[in-house]
Amino acid sequence: xxxxxxxxxxxxxxxxxxxxxxxxxxxxxxxxxxxxxxxxxxxxxxxxxxxxxxxxxxxxxxxxxxxxxxxxxxxxxxxxxxxxxxxxxxxxxxxxxxxxxxxxxxxxxxxxxxxxxxxxxxxxxxxxxxxxxxxxxxxxxxxxxxxxxxxxxxxxxxxxxxxxxxxxxxxxxxxxxxxxxxxxxxxxxxxxxxxxxxxxxxxxxxxxxxxxxxxxxxxxxxxxxxxxxxxxxxxxxxxxxxxxxxxxxxxxxxxxxxxxxxxxxxxxxxxxxxxxxxxxxxxxxxxxxxxxxxxxxxxxxxxxxxxxxxxxxxxxxxxxxxxxxxxxxxxxxxxxxxxxxxxxxxxxxxxxxxxxxxxxxxxxxxxxxxxxxxxxxxxxxxxxxxxxxxxxxxxxxxxxxxxxxxxxxxxxxxxxxxxxxxxxxxxxxxxxxxxxxxxxxxxxxxxxxxxxxxxxxxxxxxxxxxxxxxxxxxxxxxxxxxxxxxxxxxxxxxxxxxxxxxxxxxx
Amino acid sequence: xxxxxxxxxxxxxxxxxxxxxxxxxxxxxxxxxxxxxxxxxxxxxxxxxxxxxxxxxxxxxxxxxxxxxxxxxxxxxxxxxxxxxxxxxxxxxxxxxxxxxxxxxxxxxxxxxxxxxxxxxxxxxxxxxxxxxxxxxxxxxxxxxxxxxxxxxxxxxxxx
Numbered sequence: 001x002x003x004x005x006x007x008x009x010x011x012x013x014x015x016x017x018x019x020x021x022x023x024x025x026x027x028x029x030x031x032x033x034x035x036x037x038x039x040x041x042x043x044x045x046x047x048x049x050x051x052x053x054x055x056x057x058x059x060x061x062x063x064x065x066x067x068x069x070x071x072x073x074x075x076x077x078x079x080x081x082x083x084x085x086x087x088x089x090x091x092x093x094x095x096x097x098x099x100x101x102x103x104x105x106x107x108x109x110x111x112x113x114x115x116x117x118x119x120x121x122x123x124x125x126x127x128x129x130x131x132x133x134x135x136x137x138x139x140x141x142x143x144x145x146x147x148x149x150x151x152x153x154x155x156x157x158x159x160x161x162x163x164x165x166x167x168x169x170x171x172x173x174x175x176x177x178x179x180x181x182x183x184x185x186x187x188x189x190x191x192x193x194x195x196x197x198x199x200x201x202x203x204x205x206x207x208x209x210x211x212x213x214x215x216x217x218x219x220x221x222x223x224x225x226x227x228x229x230x231x232x233x234x235x236x237x238x239x240x241x242x243x244x245x246x247x248x249x250x251x252x253x254x255x256x257x258x259x260x261x262x263x264x265x266x267x268x269x270x271x272x273x274x275x276x277x278x279x280x281x282x283x284x285x286x287x288x289x290x291x292x293x294x295x296x297x298x299x300x301x302x303x304x305x306x307x308x309x310x311x312x313x314x315x316x317x318x319x320x321x322x323x324x325x326x327x328x329x330x331x332x333x334x335x336x337x338x339x340x341x342x343x344x345x346x347x348x349x350x351x352x353x354x355x356x357x358x359x360x361x362x363x364x365x366x367x368x369x370x371x372x373x374x375x376x377x378x379x380x381x382x383x384x385x386x387x388x389x390x391x392x393x394x395x396x397x398x399x400x401x402x403x404x405x406x407x408x409x410x411x412x413x414x415x416x417x418x419x420x421x422x423x424x425x426x427x428x429x430x431x432x433x434x435x436x437x438x439x440x441x442x443x444x445x446x447x448x449x450x451x452x453x454x455x456x457x458x459x460x461x462x463x464x465x466x467x468x469x470x471x472x473x474x475x476x477x478x479x480x481x482x483x484x485x486x487x488x489x490x491x492x493x494x495x496x497x498x499x500x501x502x503x504x505x506x507x
Numbered sequence: 508x509x510x511x512x513x514x515x516x517x518x519x520x521x522x523x524x525x526x527x528x529x530x531x532x533x534x535x536x537x538x539x540x541x542x543x544x545x546x547x548x549x550x551x552x553x554x555x556x557x558x559x560x561x562x563x564x565x566x567x568x569x570x571x572x573x574x575x576x577x578x579x580x581x582x583x584x585x586x587x588x589x590x591x592x593x594x595x596x597x598x599x600x601x602x603x604x605x606x607x608x609x610x611x612x613x614x615x616x617x618x619x620x621x622x623x624x625x626x627x628x629x630x631x632x633x634x635x636x637x638x639x640x641x642x643x644x645x646x647x648x649x650x651x652x653x654x655x656x657x658x659x660x661x662x663x664x665x666x667x
Binding site for chain 2: 315383445446447448449450451452453456464466467468472473485486489492494495496498499500501502
């Protein structure tokens, strides 16, 4: 290998991975064996095949995993972390330690039982470009902890001596801890129905593999004939909703049990660390020197109960990651989110700065758009209705969307706000989720001022601040045209100066 | 306070390029609709409305958009920043400081090559923050790209 440190040994993943795999393959065979034992081998093909599939899937997965273990080695040199893996296609990945932005440890139940940790080394990879983080699955708990400490706290280029004891100079300042009643905030979501569908299907399959006639049981539960279609639909929606909500609640409690958000300070810098999980543990460390701001989103339907999503704006964390590494708090009360913001920013908290309201013209623009969009369906249906293809009340009925759209326009207008507070540009916007984002002004890498024909008539401009962090672009829609350039100039200090003219000059 | 327009116009040839591009993009669906309405008579009633819509769009995109764009599209590269205005119905002014530039490319599509034009694409660390200056002369774009690359490489850090 062409690395500058040939003398550093390549290390293997923990040998316990192999034992876990053997256990997994035995476990995946067990439902089949159990079902055969209970029913005396009298299984219908509809039940038998899923069991065979589970067994085959589990065993091949485990064998593949053992092969992966055998062919994977890694090492940490003074400047790089390297991993070699792959059975048929050998892969050698090197990440420069300067580029390491996060080292996360996670453990599923099987890892916790055996004292293993999955380590994910993130280096600002772009998921869109097909890059992935470097994952070591899995190391022993002690090795994982040592690796994390080394990669995050030790300066690169230092003399490498893996055997030297790690000096623990970490200091943790706890910002927020788990409150069980936050479960209420995480039970109600449209995903509840997906959850319910999954749970009910799983339950049905499990029970019917033991020969229980589920449809018969459900049919005897109520007098379905008397309820009619409307009643059955409502019963299904309510029943599914309850099952799903309970499922979401339980999964939240399992996932976020003992949640803790803390700022960990050590010699070279500080991290925002979250830890959570009852059976599966997950710890995420976010380098504060890579943080560019914070955003608090308040979903429209739940604003009355003060629900908020809190995310850090940081470079190198993927916003599309389903594990939401940028979320430093679970969905919870907005008061907690604001409290964390004030602890995070200290005295100069941009979330306390009063926001400048946007001009009434911004409301007019939204009302025009709402009207225009609501007009599409009635107009499109007008011709079929005129030719009696569609009953004439249909285009009239679609007009009912109009007042809702106007109301939405008003709510969206009320959400607008912007200001400059210290080092931060603060923008609040959004209909479905009113999101307040504070972005560090020195992190703005492109600034754009946009004006459509309608905006020009109304004297409005949209200012976008683009950055490498978070969602990449944060927009302040519909600032009055006179103030837009001033705001843009302050949002990215010094960038616009040479392109400005005062209003007196021709420009 | 207001922003002055960038100093330089794009090439006049760009008008022809935009025109040809729009004829291809809108003309092909229109031609397809027309042909199918000739061949397939029962569907003719349903195809009239989309055909009229596409015809109106085609006229606007050929007679209006290229000229309008030519008036709007301007650009300027200084020591400290890249500044460009673009668009027609929606006009946008973009500024990226040179210190934040990550890549500079001169890109030429097949149609652009026909007119000897080139697009200068300046990207920053933000995935939305790229500035594309279209309709430049091939040589101008290459020179600008080289010059910018030299200036941008002087900056330290990873520009995030």
